[in-house]
Amino acid sequence: MFEPIYRSRPGADALAPASADQAEEIAPGLWCSPGLSNSYLLTTDEGRVIVNTGMGFEGPVHRANFDAVDSSPVRYIIVTQGHVDHECQFVAEHLARVSPRSILDIGSHRQFVLGLLAHYLVTTVDVRPRRSVVGHEIVLVGDARSLPLAGACADAVVSLCAVEHFGLGRYGDPFDPSGDLKAFGEMTRVLRPGGHLLFTTTITNAAPSIVFNAHRIYTLPMLREMSRGLELVEERFFNPELPGFCRPDEVTTVPHRWNVYMGCLRKPLAD
Ligand SMILES: C[S@@+](CC[C@H](N)C(=O)[O-])C[C@H]1O[C@@H](n2cnc3c(N)ncnc32)[C@H](O)[C@@H]1O
Secondary structure, eight states: OOOOGGGGGGTTTGOOOOOOOOSSEEEEEEEEEEEEEEEEEEEEEEEEEEEEEOOOGGHHHHHHHHHHHOOOEEEEEEOOOOHHHHHHHHHHHHHHHOOSSSSEEEEHHHHHHHHHHHSSSSEEEEOOOOOSSTTTTTEEEEOOTSSSSSSTTTEEEEEEEEEGGGGSTTTTTOOOTTTTHHHHHHHHHEEEEEEEEEEEEESSSSOEEETTOOOOOOOHHHHHHHHHTSSEEEEEEETTSSSBBBBGGGSSSSSTOOOOOOOOOEOOOOO
């Protein structure tokens, strides 16, 4: 029988996808359909407002529960849990501040890279072959563990939600337990002195782990060790259970869960 991959991961036993057969009214006109990720319905005279839609596979349960309460049109869907929004904001702010002439991107979200291409010259590296729809994108197919680039060639290196995957084979790259550390060394090598590395990844205040072959989950000391040799400009943290960015001590302590680390680092100028 088909077994979804998340069932084989540590902590899967504790996961309880949405299964309630009705939504609960938690305040007048405000309904909750519980699940792995709760979904909320606000009924108004002008239609329905949904706050968060749950995990993809929970959608039909939440929808049926809310349709039973009110079948008027859905006017707005508000998504409050997207870590991607926060990390893109962080990186975009820092890029605007340092105005790089050239950017090297390694494995970031495609939509973000397309946005960067509107303003910057971007070279993209990813282990998976792809073709660009944007004429001026320089597309390189390669392994982050050994970048096909000369040293000190980039004003800025950007890598969102990628380093935790390098060397785990999930995307077809060779298995290499130190793939993340090697890739970090490569990102530093190709950065020009004074250039900036902007990266985002997983973080926990519990024990670090590898959820094979999905991703690694790091602690702050591990990330600090990885970026030793670079100067810290700013770091931020995001926990979807808290509004906005959070403090490092507010990062999750639940084993095998992860929150988001965002770092802006500068390569020191040569002596
Ligand atoms: C989680 S994805 C990043 C976000 C994703 N591209 C998206 O749009 O949601 C990680 C990216 O890193 C790339 N990748 C994984 N291992 C790699 C490696 N060793 N070298 C270069 N790229 C790699 C993958 O192909 C993938 O595009």
